[in-house]
Amino acid sequence: MGKNDLIGGALWEQYSDKVSHRMNNPKYMGEITQEQAAAKKAKLVVADYGSDACGDAVRLYWLIDPSNDKIIDAKYKSFGCGTAIASSDVMAEMCIGLTVDQAVKITNIDVEKELRDRPDKAAVPPQKMHCSVMAYDVIKKAASIYKNVDMSSLVDTEIVCECAQVTLSTIKDVIKINNLTTVEQITQYTKAGAFCKSCIKPGGHENRRYYLEDILRDTRTEMEREKLNSGPEFKEFSELTLIQRHGIVQRAISESILPMLNNDGGSVEVVDMKDTGNGVTEIYIRYKGTCAGCAASHTSTYEMINSTLKDKVDKSIRVHIL
Amino acid sequence: MKRIYLDNNATTMVDPAVKETMDPFFCEMYGNPNSLHSFGIEVRSYMKQALDRLYAGINAGDEDDILINSCATEGNNTVIKSAYFDGVLNTGKKHFITSAIEHPAVSNTFHFLEQLGADVTWLPVNLDGIIDPQALRDAIDPDRTALVSIMWANNETGLINPVDEYASICRENGVKFHVDAVQSVGKIPIDMKKMQADYITFSAHKFHGPKGIGGLYMRKGCTIIPLFHGGEQMAGLRAGTINTPFFIGMGFAMELAVKNLDYETVEVRRLRDRLEDAILQIEDVEVVGSRELRTPNTILASFRGIEGEAFLWDLNQKGIAASTGSACASESLEANQTFLAMNIGGELAHTGIRFSLSRFNTDKEIDTAIEVIRGAVKRLRAISLTSDKQYI
Secondary structure, eight states: OOHHHHHOOOTGGGSOHHHHHHHHSOSSBSOOOHHHHHHTTOEEEEEEEEOTTTSOEEEEEEEEETTTTEEEEEEEEEESOHHHHHHHHHHHHHHTTSBHHHHHTOOHHHHHHHTOSSTTSOSSOGGGHHHHHHHHHHHHHHHHHHHTSOGGGGOOSOEEETTTTEEHHHHHHHHHHHTOOSHHHHHHHHOTTSSSOTTTSTTSSSOOSOOHHHHHHHHHHHHHHHHHTTSSSOOOGGGSOHHHHHHHHHHHIIIIIHHHHHHTTEEEEEEEEEEOSSSOEEEEEEEEETTTTOGGGGTHHHHHHHHHHHHHTOTTEEEEEO | OOOEEOBTTTOOOOOHHHHHHHTHHHHTSOOOTTOSSHHHHHHHHHHHHHHHHHHHHHTOOTTSEEEEESOHHHHHHHHHHHHHHHIIIIIOOOEEEEETTOOHHHHHHHHHHHHTTOEEEEEOOOTTSSOOHHHHHHHOOTTTEEEEEOOSBOTTTOBBOOHHHHHHHHHHHTOEEEEEOTTTTTTSOOOTTTSOOSEEEEEGGGGTSOSSOEEEEEOTTOOOOOSSOSSSGGGGTSOSOOOHHHHHHHHHHHHHHHHTHHHIIIIIHHHHHHHHHHHHHSTTEEEOSOGGGBOTTEEEEEETTOOHHHHHHHHHHTTEEOEEOOGGGSTTOOOOHHHHHHTSTTTHHHHEEEEEOOTTOOHHHHHHHHHHHHHHHHHHHHHTTOSOOOOO
C-alpha cells in the first residue's frame, strides 16, 4: 500500500498531462467516408473492437495507399472513459505514416509510453492499463480486415496478461527456471497480473482463457511429473510405483478438487489405490463433510473428480466411491 | 471558476450554522465529558441538548437509545456483527436477510460473515427498483433468521424502500430489523414511533453535519454486543472518548435537517425536477425509477453512448461535481453493485451518472448545470459510437 491507497480516489491525479490533454482535445476523433477514400484513390478499412472487460468499444478508420500498404490517414470513434479516448487518439496518430505491417507491431505498451509526460512515470494508473490494450487490439483487427486474414494469425503467441503483454510460454518458463510457487512471485518476475488483475483468477472484470493460478498449478504438476520421470527412462503413469502415483493424485486432489468442495463445506480423501495389472489405476475415495450424503456426490461431484483426475493426472485412472 | 456541487449523496457541505455551534468545543470547552471537574461538567449539558435534538429529529421514545459513533459504516458493522456474535454466543441463529442493493458498509460486512459461516439471503429488487415485501416474507424464518437489514433510501437511485412493511413482517416473525437510514435523514420524515425498525443507522455528513460522526438508534429492549470494547462511554456499548464538537454539531445539523424538510420536499424537489426535465429532453436518456418513489434530491440517469467516467470528466472540467458507478471509474474496475442489481439494461453499469442536490443549490446553479450537461453530451457523443451498438 501507500499514501495514495490510504486516501483513495486518486484516479485522475494519476493521469499524465498528455492523457488529460488528449481527452480534452482529441485530434483524430471522427470518421473517414468511402467518398473521401475514393477521392484519394485509397482503400478504407473500418474495424470495430469491443472489450467485454469494461464495456468500452472503439472503431478505427484507416485510409491505406494500396500501392505500398501505407496508412495515410487514421480516425476513430470511441465509447469509453477518458483514458480509452486518449489511448485511441494517440494510437490513431501513431498509425499514420506506417505500413500496415509496421502498425501491427504497435503494442499497448507503446501507446501508454507515448502518453507519458516523463519516460519513467506511467501515464495511467495500473487498473487503466487495459484501456490501451483495446487500442492495440483494434489495430490487429484493422490489419486482419485489410489483409483478409483471421485476426488470430496476427497474434504470434498466447497472451495471458494483456496489460503487461506477457505470454503463456514466458510465464511457464519463469515458473520452471526460478522454481516459483506463488502467483505473487510470477507477478514480481513478469509483471503479469500487476495491473488490472483479471488474469490472476476467474471472477475479475474480464474473462480470460488462462489464469495465473491455473498456470502455476499445472506447471507445478508438470514439474512434479518431470521430476519423477527424470530417471534413466521415461515412465508412463501406470509404470510408476503406487506410492509415486499416490503423491501425484494427492497433489491433483488438493490443488484442483478440494478448493471447490471446501467452498461448500465438503471434502474428500483417498482411502486406497490399486493397480489392476492391465494399465488401470483404481482409486478409492471417501466423501467427508457436506459431501457425504450429498445428492450430487454420486453424480456431478463424482463426474468432476473423475474427469479432473483423468485430465490432470492420467487417462488410465478409475475413481470409485466407498 | 465557480464550482457547483451536485454530489450530496456522497457528502454534504457543513452548514455554516452547524460549524459555528461546534467552534467553542475545540479551544474553550474541550474537556472530556467523563471527567469529574468543571471542564468535563460544562460539556455535558450541550451533549444532553444534542442528544435531545437527535431524539426529536427521528421521534425516538425516551426509553430508546441513540449511541453516538463515528459513522453509519460503524453503526452498520455494529448491528450486523452483533447479531452474528449473538448467534455464536447465545441463539445459534446464523441466517441473515439483506438486499442486493445495499451500500458496501452493509454488503461487505455480510460477505465477511459469510466467510465465517453465516447464511445470507440477498433479496433482489423488483421492476420498480425496490425490494418486494413479499420476497422478505418468503425468506424470513423465525427459527433461523438472526437479523434482517434493508436500506431505507438507496444512495445511487434515491428509491425509497417500504421499510414500514418490512418492519411489520419482521415483528410478526419475531426477527430483529435494521435499517440503513443514511440517505433518509433530512430527505424524508423519520418517525421511529411509526416505523417499527429495531435499529437504524445514520451519518451526520449526509445532512450538512461534520464527517466522522454518526448515530445508531436502538429501540427499547434491544441491545448490542459492542464492536469496540473499552471504557464506559455510551453505557459501555461504544467505548472510546466521544468526539464532543462533532456530536454537538450533529445534533444541531439534525435539528436543521428536520426544520428544512418542507423546503427539501418542495424546493429541492422542484430544482431536482427541473434538472431532470431538462435531462430528459436530451435524446436517448433514461432516468432510473419513478420520481414519486425517490428521495427529493436524487437523479440517476443513463446517457446512451457516454461512458460515465468520461462524462464526469467533462462535467468536472466545467466545475460540476456529480458521481458515476461506472466500472471504469472504480479502483477495482468492478461495476457498482446497485447498478448491476437494478438490471436496467447492461448499459447502466457503464453510463450511469448520479446528480444529488441539497438545500444549498440554487436555480442559477441548475441553469448552469443544464447548459454544461448539454455541452458535454454533444461533445462526447461526437466522439462516441452512439448510433449503433453492434460493435463486436
